[in-house]
Amino acid sequence: MDHKMVSLADQVFDELEKKILSGAYARGELLTESRLSDELGVSRTPIREAFFRLSQEHLIDISPKGAYVLGITDEDIRDIYEIRVRIEGLASRLAAEKITDEGVDELRKALDLQEFYTQKGDPDGIRNMDDSFHQTIYRLCSSPVLRYTLEPLHRRIIKYRRASISARTRAEHSLKEHMEILEAIARHDADAAEELTIRHIRNAMRKLVTGENTDDDQ
Numbered sequence: 001m002d003h004k005m006v007s008l009a010d011q012v013f014d015e016l017e018k019k020i021l022s023g024a025y026a027r028g029e030l031l032t033e034s035r036l037s038d039e040l041g042v043s044r045t046p047i048r049e050a051f052f053r054l055s056q057e058h059l060i061d062i063s064p065k066g067a068y069v070l071g072i073t074d075e076d077i078r079d080i081y082e083i084r085v086r087i088e089g090l091a092s093r094l095a096a097e098k099i100t101d102e103g104v105d106e107l108r109k110a111l112d113l114q115e116f117y118t119q120k121g122d123p124d125g126i127r128n129m130d131d132s133f134h135q136t137i138y139r140l141c142s143s144p145v146l147r148y149t150l151e152p153l154h155r156r157i158i159k160y161r162r163a164s165i166s167a168r169t170r171a172e173h174s175l176k177e178h179m180e181i182l183e184a185i186a187r188h189d190a191d192a193a194e195e196l197t198i199r200h201i202r203n204a205m206r207k208l209v210t211g212e213n214t215d216d217d218q
Contacts (some may be wrong), residue, residue, distance in 0.1 A: 009046040012036075012049070016031075020054070020059050027071040030067070030069075031060065033066065077157060077208065081205035088150060088201055089193075089195070091137055091138055091141040091150060092185060092196070093190040094142060095142075099186065103140045104185070104186045107140075110129050110132040110136060111133060111175070127158070130178075131154070135151060135154070137181075170207055178200070181196045
C-alpha cells in the first residue's frame with residue numbers, strides 16, 4: 001500500500017471499500033483484523049478504524065468474531081439509480097449554466113480517452129474514464145452538496161458498472177450518450193443537458209438492474 005499523501009486509516013478504508021464494492025469480498029464473508037493485517041501489511045489499529053467507518057456506511061456488520069460483509073444488494077442498486085435519476089440531471093444542468101472553456105476541454109479529454117478504451121475493448125480503462133466524466137460534471141456544477149451526494153453513490157455501483165461496460169454494445173452507446181451530454185453542456189443548453197443525463201442514467205439502470213436493452217441496443 002502507498003503510505004504517502006493520505007493517512008494510513010484512510011488508505012485501509014479505501015482499499016477495503018473497493019474490495020467490498022467490487023465483490024472481491026463476498027456478501028456474508030467474515031473479515032478479521034488478524035487476516036487483514038496480514039493481507040494489507042498494516043497494524044490492527046487502522047483496520048479497526050476502517051471497520052468503524054465501513055459499518056457507518058452499512059457495508060459491514062461488526063460482531064465479536066470480526067466483520068461480516070454486507071456489500072450492496074440489488075435493492076440498493078435500484079435505490080441508488082433512482083436517486084441518481086432524480087438529481088444527476090440537476091448537476092448537468094448547473095454545469096451547463098456555469099461551464100468554462102477549460103471545463104469543456106477537461107470533459108472532452110475524458111471522452112477522448114473513453115473512446116480510445118472503448119475501441120480497444122478495455123473495460124477498466126472505460127470505467128475509469130466514465131468515472132472521470134461523471135465526477136468532472138459533479139465538480140463543475142459548483143454545488144458541493146450535489147457533488148458529495150453523487151460521488152459516493154457512483155462509487156458504490158463499481159461492480160455492476162464493470163459488468164455493464166464489459167458488453168461492447170452498451171459501452172459504445174454509453175460513449176455516444178456522454179458525447180451528447182457534453183455537447184449540450186458546451187453550448188450551455190441546460191434543458192438538454194439535464195434531459196440527456198436523465199435518459200443516460202435510466203438506460204444504464206435498465207441495463208444493469210433488469211438486463212433489458214435500451215432502444216439503441218435493440
